[in-house]
Amino acid sequence: MSLLIIDDMERVISAKLLGVVFRKTLKWTLDMHVNFVSSRCKQKLYLLQLLRSQELLSFQLDHVSHAITISRLYITCLVRISVQ
Secondary structure (H helix, E strand, O other): OOOOOOOOOOOOOOOEEEEEEEEOOOEEEEHHHHHHHHHHHHHHHHHHHHHHHOOOOOHHHHHHHHHHHHHHHHHHHHHHHHHH
């Protein structure tokens, strides 16, 4: 059996697979995952600020915030609990 050689393959330090960040050693680290999720949530909070400035109603903002931020934080908490 021969190995498949791929030219011009980019090496990365970490990669996201199914929402979980893995390091180049293929080990999952909680701090990298939490940092990634935190960064994404900050982006989503900025989006919510923009929507608020467009005078979205509070119940509409609640729905949007749950869909784009709170659900992701909830999943991260579940992952953290299962690791401990």
